[in-house]
Amino acid sequence: MTANWNAQWREQMLPTLADHTWDLIVIGGGISGAGIVREAARRGWRCLLLEHRDFAWGTSSRSSKMIHGGLRYIAKGQWRLTRDSVRERQRLLDEAPGLVEPMSFMMPHYRGGFPGPRVMGGLLSVYDALAGRRNHGFHDAQQLRFLAPGLKENGLLGGSCFVDALTDDARLVMRVLREARADGAVIVSGVRVTQLLREGGRVSGVQIEDGEGGATLQLRSSVLAVATGAWAERLRPADAAKQLRPLRGSHLLLPGWRLPVAQAFTFLHQRDRRPVFVFPWEGATVVGTTDLDHREDLDHSARISSEELDYLLAACQQQFPGAEIGADDVLSTWSGVRPVVGSAAGAQQDKPSNETREHVLWQEPGCVTLAGGKLTTFRPQAIEVLKACAEMLGCSFFDDGAPVFAAVSPLTIPGLSTSQWRRVAGRHGRDLPRLAQLLGELGLETVGASDTLWAELAFACEAEMILHLDDLLLRRTRLGLLLPRGGEDYLPAIRTLCQPRLAWDDERWHAETQRYRSLWLRDHSLPEITP
Structure with a gap:
């Protein structure tokens, strides 16, 4: 696994993606896609995950943050969903x-x-x-x-x-992705799948566009898994029913x-x-x-x-x-x-809260699409997708019950309290030794009144694929939500720490801060209140 998973690594990796025929290409970098690529990579499949924007950009960073069984599903008779969830x-x-x-x-x-x-x-x-x-x-x-x-x-x-x-839903996605990378998966953000390639009545790969540089490539795979959440219907055949x-x-x-x-x-x-x-x-x-x-x-x-x-x-x-x-x-x-x-008449009749949260699989030769599902049950959903993929490949796949996460080795970090150690170990897992080095260099100070350590910002810049400032402040950390005005008062200090690590010149930093401010005001501030 390459230590520095960042924009420079991405720039070098992108042109080489077409040199391989992948066992599996996963489209979507939320929790569902992360779970699929993690389970496949652990079994030795040659895997590639492609994310259009940023990891956890969509629903997987904007959930209610709950890992739960869904108590209300019992009253609706959804016993299997509740059982799997708990x-x-x-x-x-x-x-x-x-x-x-x-x-x-x-x-x-x-x-x-x-x-x-x-x-x-x-x-x-x-x-x-x-x-x-x-x-x-x-x-x-x-x-x-x-x-x-x-x-x-x-x-x-x-x-x-x-x-x-x-x-922290976004950090959960990142840790699952890091586990997949440790087992050999290649994981890239900022790449848009423009179409599926079909040959002989079967999906054979994807055409992609680099969202940062604009280059296009065609990639080949033995099987494809689509895990794009609310966007799952966009890559389906034109005559497929909207559900x-x-x-x-x-x-x-x-x-x-x-x-x-x-x-x-x-x-x-x-x-x-x-x-x-x-x-x-x-x-x-x-x-x-x-x-x-x-x-x-x-x-x-x-x-x-x-x-x-x-x-x-x-x-x-x-x-x-x-x-x-x-x-x-x-x-x-x-x-x-x-x-x-949605249910058959859902869009016209049922209240939103009456809809089931069960997931379904849509299949065509060479492609499995996951629709629906829950944050809590990402692992069994991934197993179900990969069983369907394996059938298309003529091989077997079963749930061996192995852990999603590698055990975190005990590590003494001087000065960290027990609760702080538990927090960083949970968020960073196998990357804790590198974070410990940064804590030794930068100290144990947190950003404002948050629990986020300045060293975590530095680590994210070096090794967590930051392409834009909002990736850092809204998903790798949650400072944009937790600090007043999106962390505006801390941007100068963040610049001092992060700009050199991101290799952005002054013009790029100015453009990113303007982009971030605009995004935060639009998506995370108060709405315009109607009289």
Whole structure:
């Protein structure tokens, strides 16, 4: 594995891609594509992954950050999805501590409300049975006032408590990709697949365009896997039926001090009875999510609407009335588009929240497309895709249950607290020794009030394929979300550290900062509020 996975490596690698016939080309650098290429590379397949923009650019950096079983899927009868999800949740907790962390969830109950404590307790018993462990309980109103000061008290009966998990979704993608590279996969961003090549009634490769330099190439592969999420229908045959229903979920990020919560809270919004979450993440507080049809151009980043902002602020007022949260309190926003496979009449009749989150495979000779799916179940989804690919190749493929992540070797980093070590080990895995070297050179200072170390910025610039400034500030780190105004006050210091490592001249740095500011204002600030 090349140590410096960066723009210079990319420039040297791109012209050589056409020199090979790949066993597998994966299109899409989100969690689904990452999972597929990781499982294939581990088995010795010659793999290439191509990402149009940046890794985790789409849904996989804009999710609700939850690794969970989907409690509400039980009520919809989606037993297999819930079972697979809770099993994968536990696998990720075991394999990636510090990146995937357990989180206590609390659902308060009020007089006359549904579901009440008994119904919720029954659902949680089923949830725990599918997971194979008991992880729930009940706190009465007096206990809950102590555990959750500021919670709405009028009619409060108590709260049901259960355990799920949270992650940094973009960092999860990066760590899976790093594991694939360690097993020999070639992984490139900034490359657009313009068309599939078909010969003799079979997909035989792809035509690509370099999004940075403009060069075009034709690449050959034995089989192709398309994992482009909400964009999955774009490379299908022209006569294929349209089945995807893109659904937008938007979120608010508040300073942790403004709405301090020690655990996640889930409750039903009084407007539409949809579940809403308020939870701690990266030292801040997340409020989300919405669930509505996304009818805008998928080539542009999804953004929160003024109606969604009002909906989420109303949720804060409903459950934490004393906090008096308003638009001025919001640090940043993000919106992601869920790649949901719609029901037959879904686009016309069903509410978005009624659609299944199950995935499906679309196949044609030489190509398997994954549609739908969940962050939590990326590994079994990848196994299913590769089984279908293997059948096309005339070979067998099975789930051997091997770990997704290599074990992190114990390493002493002087000065790091136990919690800091756990955090960096979870995010960087096998790259921890190089990060430790940078910590020795740059020190242990964090960027502002965030938990992000300056050394992590340096490492990302050297070895995590940064093509643009937003790659660094919105996905390799989350500073653009966590710091006021997208981190504007820290840009001079970031420039001093990062510009030499990125080999950008002053003109390029100026262009990138202007691009980043414009992008942040458009996609992560408050929407224009309608009167």
